[in-house]
Amino acid sequence: MTGASVVTTSTTMPGPQIAGEFFAVPLEPYRYLLYAPEMGVAFVGTARLVNRIVDMCSSVSKSRSCLDPELSALLQSLGIRDADDEEAEARIALELRLRSGNVVMTDQTALEALDSTFSSTVAGRRARLRYVGMEGCADAWHVLEYSLAHTRARLGEDARGLEVIGVVTGVLGPEETARMSACVDAVEVCADVLPGVESRPNLPALQRFPVDWLEMLRLLNAAGCPTSLRIPVTLAHLHDLTESLHYLCEIGGFEEIVLEPSMRWGCWNGTPESETLAMLEAFRAAQRALAPLHCSIRMAGTQPGSRESFCGAPVEQIAVLPNGSTSQCCGSFEHYCDGCFARGDCAGPCQTAEPRDVAFQGSQRCHLIRELLKDRIVAGIARSGVSWRRSRMAAVSHA
Numbered sequence: 001m002t003g004a005s006v007v008t009t010s011t012t013m014p015g016p017q018i019a020g021e022f023f024a025v026p027l028e029p030y031r032y033l034l035y036a037p038e039m040g041v042a043f044v045g046t047a048r049l050v051n052r053i054v055d056m057c058s059s060v061s062k063s064r065s066c067l068d069p070e071l072s073a074l075l076q077s078l079g080i081r082d083a084d085d086e087e088a089e090a091r092i093a094l095e096l097r098l099r100s101g102n103v104v105m106t107d108q109t110a111l112e113a114l115d116s117t118f119s120s121t122v123a124g125r126r127a128r129l130r131y132v133g134m135e136g137c138a139d140a141w142h143v144l145e146y147s148l149a150h151t152r153a154r155l156g157e158d159a160r161g162l163e164v165i166g167v168v169t170g171v172l173g174p175e176e177t178a179r180m181s182a183c184v185d186a187v188e189v190c191a192d193v194l195p196g197v198e199s200r201p202n203l204p205a206l207q208r209f210p211v212d213w214l215e216m217l218r219l220l221n222a223a224g225c226p227t228s229l230r231i232p233v234t235l236a237h238l239h240d241l242t243e244s245l246h247y248l249c250e251i252g253g254f255e256e257i258v259l260e261p262s263m264r265w266g267c268w269n270g271t272p273e274s275e276t277l278a279m280l281e282a283f284r285a286a287q288r289a290l291a292p293l294h295c296s297i298r299m300a301g302t303q304p305g306s307r308e309s310f311c312g313a314p315v316e317q318i319a320v321l322p323n324g325s326t327s328q329c330c331g332s333f334e335h336y337c338d339g340c341f342a343r344g345d346c347a348g349p350c351q352t353a354e355p356r357d358v359a360f361q362g363s364q365r366c367h368l369i370r371e372l373l374k375d376r377i378v379a380g381i382a383r384s385g386v387s388w389r390r391s392r393m394a395a396v397s398h399a
């Protein structure tokens with residue numbers, strides 16, 4: 001073996017990045033999650049295996065003849081290849097915000113955005129289209145149905161590569177729910193509805209949800225429309241988070257609930273704060289409790305390969321506003337993101353956050369992202385028994 005070993009126990013490792021885009025994330029003493037995010041591959045190994053990989057990688061940079069043949073064959077069989085072998089995967093995502101106040105997008109604006117974003121090359125790519133802002137607005141419904149029918153007809157067979165999501169931020173009545181289910185591939189319900197302990201504390205959590213909103217969930221479920229739920233979570237919600245999510249999942253039949261933790265995030269200095277740990281534990285408890293219902297609980301920014309921002313927007317997404325102007329969220333990493341194993345999955349810090357000085361090493365939220373991402377990948381390894389491979393197409397919405 002050549003080169004010096006870098007790992008002897010889980011606590012002596014200087015950092016999880018062991019070579020290029022290859023990370024060894026400590027799990028427990030002498031066990032590591034070996035994660036190659038660019039290739040979408042992960043497996044669990046010992047400290048000794050980590051050291052052999054480090055040695056081999058440093059040997060490869062000097063001479064290919066120094067390859068450890070046994071280890072090289074193992075990595076190949078697990079899907080680890082030279083980065084050069086990996087084809088760059090193109091993804092496209094567009095969000096049409098149909099309404100802002102009294103301004104409604106015109107058919108022409110929608111069609112121009114759709115025509116310029118989704119060409120006939122959509123097939124086989126990860127292409128996602130989101131419509132936002134239909135509630136109670138006949139004009140917005142017209143734009144959705146007209147522009148979508150037009151785009152699908154234009155794309156023909158290639159339209160199968162386009163995933164269309166209707167984003168519901170309010171309450172749809174029975175007729176609107178049926179229209180939505182009939183034209184989109186999936187619905188995403190976004191709502192700030194979790195009951196906090198301080199609100200009407202004498203009522204059980206289950207009776208504190210808006211009745212008309214619950215009815216919408218029932219209707220969407222009955223229509224068989226794949227529906228995900230995205231809700232903000234504060235510290236006040238943690239007390240009965242599992243109970244609340246369990247109830248919502250039974251009503252809505254959700255395959256996925258995305259949680260957006262909302263709190264004042266302290267700086268990351270290598271130690272999680274008690275509030276961060278409370279959030280993490282509540283998330284994990286909810287994940288365990290909802291697994292038997294086949295519902296995945298996920299925090300925004302922890303979907304492997306999606307490069308999803310904290311607000312849920314994928315990094316490549318362009319939003320078109322009703323007046324035709326465009327906006328893009330996030331998409332740039334800070335210096336402290338270098339060497340973070342979540343860099344291929346999280347879209348980087350929120351650009352609306354206040355500027356930080358160069359000593360800033362990320363926020364407590366980064367810890368939450370890294371821990372929950374690690375959980376997700378380890379669960380994938382446990383399911384296969386050997387390794388985890390990211391599904392290319394699945395990373396658009398439901399990894």
Ligand code: SF4
Binds near residue numbers: 336337346365
């Ligand atoms: S924002 Fe935090 S979690 Fe995301 S890549 Fe940067 S350091 Fe990692």
